Amino acid sequence: MPGNQILDPFKPAQPRIPGVSAPEERPPEDAPLKENREAPPLRRASRDAPSRLKFLWLGLTLAGILTALLFWGLKQKPTPANAVAAAEPARPAPVILEASPHDTTPPMGPGEVATTAQLSKTWSTKRFYFRDAVTSKPVPALVVHLPGGAFWGFSLAEPFGSCELEYVTDLRKLRTTYGFDAAYPMVVDPCNGTVFDLTHYGNAPSGLVRGEIEKGSGWRPPTAIEIRIQGNQVIAVRMER
Numbered sequence: 730m731p732g733n734q735i736l737d738p739f740k741p742a743q744p745r746i747p748g749v750s751a752p753e754e755r756p757p758e759d760a761p762l763k764e765n766r767e768a769p770p771l772r773r774a775s776r777d778a779p780s781r782l783k784f785l786w787l788g789l790t791l792a793g794i795l796t797a798l799l800f801w802g803l804k805q806k807p808t809p810a811n812a813v814a815a816a817e818p819a820r821p822a823p824v825i826l827e828a829s830p831h832d833t834t835p836p837m838g839p840g841e842v843a844t845t846a847q848l849s850k851t852w853s854t855k856r857f858y859f860r861d862a863v864t865s866k867p868v869p870a871l872v873v874h875l876p877g878g879a880f881w882g883f884s885l886a887e888p889f890g891s892c893e894l895e896y897v898t899d900l901r902k903l904r905t906t907y908g909f910d911a912a913y914p915m916v917v918d919p920c921n922g923t924v925f926d927l928t929h930y931g932n933a934p935s936g937l938v939r940g941e942i943e944k945g946s947g948w949r950p951p952t953a954i955e956i957r958i959q960g961n962q963v964i965a966v967r968m969e970r
Contacts, residue, residue: 835855835857837859837867838859838860838954838966839964840965841963841964842855842870842882843855843857843963846961851874851875852875852898852914853873854872854873854896858870859882859968863970868968870882871883872956873927875928876913876928880956881953882955883938883939883953884953884954884968886952887920888952890920892920892921894918895918896916897917898914900912900913903915908922909943915927921945921947923945924942925942925951926941929941931949932949932950933950933953933969935969938952938969939953953968954966
């Protein structure tokens, strides 16, 4: 065996023929492939890199400014309630007129408490105060123009009680609240539900006075106040004792 060459039993040696070159030896199929890739050449820095960076920073700055303006605009945008308030014109403050003392303070008797012109209509009334001759305290009172032309005054203080009487012209209220069907105004005691009729006389310690009890548990008619007419003046003279 020439040159002590080791023969592969699975790959017998090919005979050499004069004038023919030996075939190129190929690596075995199971041999690992050798990578013969050359590393790519390094890219050279572009000459316009500084310009690109400059435009990049400029774009980021503008984007930041636009974002800040957007958030500021959303923050300043009015809510629907504020928008309606802003759309409506400012209303001037209401002017409050102070009432005259003559309009708010009822007159005091004894003396003139009304005029016939103020009480020209039937069932018209005028509230006043009458100073009690015994206690010197003013007592709330009312004068009424009754049918037929008569004027009647009476105290609004409940007889033998602390409630204030009420002159009711609402006939429906008389029916629903006090259970009394009436064809004209009545005087009522809201504390015990008594209904008084000024067109009829009832018994009192001093005699007969207007305001007969039509319904309820009252003791007597309202306390009478004498009324006189002098010219066009309605004068409260004295209160029943």
